[in-house]
Amino acid sequence: MKLRKVVEGLEELYPLWLKEEWDFPGLVLGDGERECEKIFFALDPTEKTALEAREWGADLMITHHPLFFRAVHRIPSTDPHGRVASILLGSNCALWVGHTNVDSSPRGTNDALCSRLGLLKTKPMEFQGEVNGLPAGMGRVGxxxxxxxxxxxxxxxxxxxxxxxxxxxxAGDARMKVKRVAVMSGAGDSFLDKAIDLKADAFLTSDLRHHPALDAIEKAKALGKPMGLVDVSHFSSEFPWFDFALRDIENKFEGLVECRLCSLYTDPWSGIFI
Ligand SMILES: [Zn+2]
Structure with a gap:
């Protein structure tokens, strides 16, 4: 099947209109007229994940994180991002990024988090519209x-x-009761106030910093509805998306594509000392 058809299908599952304004998901590298059968999934486009995709003979790599976050003026292979681009282009492997559009889509990163935790009656923290008859938007509460x-x-x-x-x-009182939970995959501190507004007992996200975390706890307490915080690694808040993605994409293309998940963990942290 042609790559452009695969991209069309991907963007039916994870529409680009759901992306945040600053984000540029979609097809980053590749020729839509080439055949695409082997799809390789990784959270991050790094040299090692690109080499694994090449070794498997992938036609397309799908990553959650963008290869380029900011405007780019050159991509020599001495630059880490240029290196990934040259490995992929050199092996005729395209790159499609599903970033904030995947966070907001049904069965994206946030729904996958809810599923791992067994959350019930979930809905977006911030409703953006419907996709395939299901509510879409950033975060989830359930x-x-x-x-x-x-x-x-x-x-x-x-x-x-x-x-x-x-x-x-x-963060918060270890004994406080938790039933209603808000979740935001990735760095979610901009949704702390929203979690308080939604009267969540706890908010799960990643990359929380000292001041926003402290302020949110104090604010929730002052409003008479204390809220606990749980912070996990950015990687582990987003990786569960692959529980859904490989199956959903194989189903979407009815056996015309073969999917494989990267064997590498790209969490950058290798040790903790307490
Ligand atoms: Zn992320």
Missing amino acids: DLEREMSLEEFAGLCREKLPKTVQGAKM
Whole structure:
């Protein structure tokens, strides 16, 4: 099947209109007229993941994170991003990025997080519209199957999400009761206020910094509805998307494509000392 047909199908599952304004997901490298059968998935387009895609003979690599975040004026192979581009172009492997459009889409990164944690009655934190009859938008809010302490919820996150050296960090009263949970895959501190507005008992996200975390806890307490925070690694908050993506894309193209997940973990952290 032609690459452009594969891209059309991908963008039916994860429409580009759902992307954030600053983001540029979609086809980054590749010729739409080439045949595409082997699709390789990785969270990050790095030299090692690109080499694994090349070794398998991938026609298309799908990553969640963009290859280029900012305007680019040159891509020599001495530059880390240029190196990835030259490996992929040199082996006729295209690159399609599903970033914030995948975060917001049904069965994207946020739905996958909810599924791992067994959240029920989930809906977007910020509704953007419908995709294939399902609500789409950033983040999710839903209920745990049963009420538990914040400490137990943090333990559940550590147990159910991909293992990284960070594990799960918790902020707030360990014994507070948690039932209603807001989640935001990736760096979610811009949604702390929204989680408070939604009266979440706990907010799960990644990359939380000192001041926003402290301010959110104090603000929720001052409003009379304390909220706990759980911070996991950026990698483990997004990697669960592949639970859905490989199956959904194979189903979409009804056996015309073969999918494989990268064997490498691209979490940058290799140790923690406490
Ligand atoms: Zn991310």
